[in-house]
Amino acid sequence: MFYLIYKITNIINNKVYIGCHKTNNINDGYMGSGVYIRNAIAKHGIENFSKEILFFYDNSTDMLNKEAELVNQQFLETNTYNLNLGGTGSFEYINSQKLNNKVNQCSLAGKASAAKGGGFKGKTHSEKTKKILSETLTGRPAYFAGKTHSEETKRKMRQSHIGKGTGEKNSQFGSCWVTNGIENKKINKDNLNAFIESGYKLGRIVKRKCQL
Numbered sequence: 001m002f003y004l005i006y007k008i009t010n011i012i013n014n015k016v017y018i019g020c021h022k023t024n025n026i027n028d029g030y031m032g033s034g035v036y037i038r039n040a041i042a043k044h045g046i047e048n049f050s051k052e053i054l055f056f057y058d059n060s061t062d063m064l065n066k067e068a069e070l071v072n073q074q075f076l077e078t079n080t081y082n083l084n085l086g087g088t089g090s091f092e093y094i095n096s097q098k099l100n101n102k103v104n105q106c107s108l109a110g111k112a113s114a115a116k117g118g119g120f121k122g123k124t125h126s127e128k129t130k131k132i133l134s135e136t137l138t139g140r141p142a143y144f145a146g147k148t149h150s151e152e153t154k155r156k157m158r159q160s161h162i163g164k165g166t167g168e169k170n171s172q173f174g175s176c177w178v179t180n181g182i183e184n185k186k187i188n189k190d191n192l193n194a195f196i197e198s199g200y201k202l203g204r205i206v207k208r209k210c211q212l
Contacts, residue, residue, distance in 0.1 A: 002026055003063035005055040005070065008081075010040060012048050017081035020067045022060065026053065036081040064088075177204040 001024060008017045008031060017037040021030050031041060031051065041049055054070075057063045068087025076082055177186055178195045184204035187195060192202075 001058075003057040003060055004053055005057075005063060005066050006030075006051055006053050008032055008037060008049055008051050010044060010049055010081075012044055013079075015040070015079045015081060018054070018067070018071050018075070018086070019082075020063050020086070022063075032081075034081055034083055036083060040081060176202060178202055179204045181205065 001022065004021045004023065004026065006019060006021060008019075010016070017032050017034060019032050019034065019037075023030065031046065031049065032038065055063075055066055057066070064087045068085065071082050071084075071086025073085065076085065174189055175186055176189050176192065177184055178192070178200040179185070180200045182205075185195070185200070196202075
């Protein structure tokens with residue numbers, strides 16, 4: 001087993017990353033687990049990075065001690081991809097722990113907000129959301145809110161509705177309601193006399209629900 005201290009250099013901007021790595025194969029192609037170095041490799045391409053082994057050890061203690069010596073606060077203030085002080089172990093573990101902590105914090109915050117019954121408390125809708133809500137609730141575009149039709153527009157609207165819903169265009173044309181005091185029936189007007197003779201009269205009874 002090899003315990004390594006390595007350095008990765010971006011040959012475009014000379015920015016470096018120093019890390020430690022435990023492996024059985026020193027040529028395993030490992031290029032670090034830090035967030036910044038992985039993002040940089042994805043951005044610039046691995047062909048623009050070089051790697052060199054700085055130190056070999058036969059145990060993790062010596063490896064971590066050397067990393068702590070190299071990756072100190074002064075080093076973090078230089079042109080580096082390192083985010084944390086060295087000597088604490090795998091950066092992959094550190095970064096995953098940070099991510100898990102953030103997820104847990106968000107989850108707890110969401111639960112606390114829900115428990116108070118106000119996930120939206122203290123917040124406001126964006127203008128886009130307000131527009132969508134307005135159109136949903138009123139059935140007409142939000143841009144018309146607070147406006148009125150001009151007299152000319154009203155006249156054209158009245159003209160367009162003339163004849164609509166009247167005569168044969170009315171769905172109720174040729175029919176009427178009759179009742180015998182117990183039940184209502186919708187009949188053809190041609191049969192009205194027959195129903196009147198059998199005890200029905202025009203109109204219908206509207207049953208209302210009892211209000212408790």
